[in-house]
Amino acid sequence: MNNQPIGFLDSGVGGLTVVKESLKQLPNETVYYVGDTKRCPYGSRPVEEIREFTWEMVEFLVKKGVKMIVIACNTATAVTLEEIKKTLKIPVIGVIIPGSIAALRVTQTQRIGVIGTEGTIHSGQYPKAILSKYKNANVFGLACPKFVPLVESGEYRSEKAREVVEETLKEMTEHNIDTLVMGCTHYPLLKPLIQDAMGESVTLVNPGSETVSEASMLLDYYEIPAEQNTDQMQHRFYTTGEVETFREISSSWLPLDDIHIEHIDLG
CATH class of the missing domain: 3.40.50.1860 (Rossmann fold)
Structure with missing residues (x-):
């Protein structure tokens, strides 16, 4: 058993759709989410910028002690998934x-x-x-x-x-x-x-739904699922943009009563 959080990252709020599936399929797991809303969207950016920004989010989550990273962004997955998987010692999956x-x-x-x-x-x-x-x-x-x-x-x-x-x-x-x-x-x-x-x-x-199903299988494969009904669970959400805009969207989309959101600077 491993009660460390699972890290999710995205260029903005879109990855919350993957988090929503995680809350449904993996109710015992703690979520740490980073949305780079200040620099969103990634889709039209040069590849090197996408790589740089994604690595900044990855490094932030690794410092937070996550046990797995879900790249909940198709653009970042397309550009960086393989190199991140080869570099980190924890499981990493894309969408x-x-x-x-x-x-x-x-x-x-x-x-x-x-x-x-x-x-x-x-x-x-x-x-x-x-x-x-x-x-x-x-x-x-x-x-x-x-x-x-x-x-x-x-x-x-x-x-x-x-x-x-x-x-x-x-x-x-x-x-x-x-x-x-x-x-x-x-x-x-x-x-x-x-x-x-x-x-x-x-x-x-x-x-997103299929990605979380894969995450569930990897948790079992590596024998790192969280304990049931842990009292230590506290989901955390981080945004590089405006907290209130992030709160409005996340509150309307996620089945959570109290959403802990912090502003962070990356890069």
């Missing part, structure tokens, strides 16, 4: 492989769409992961750079958000897909709007 496996499990036509940031789509990591497991799949990618700012600003329930989502996804609707991977952890906050735009015949895949 792309779990999301790809989930898409292949639910698709009936093997026509799969992936939406994400410019960085995630241009990396080609989702097609690579999907085709490595089923070479006859058809994968269609679409960058949606306007989606993350809608979530980070708290406008993800607005009429403006609906208009942006519908306009952006018109191109994806032309590919006759039956499965769509929400390849950015911010996007589940837009899920109702994405579903409306794509139609009920398209199954939406949230990689």
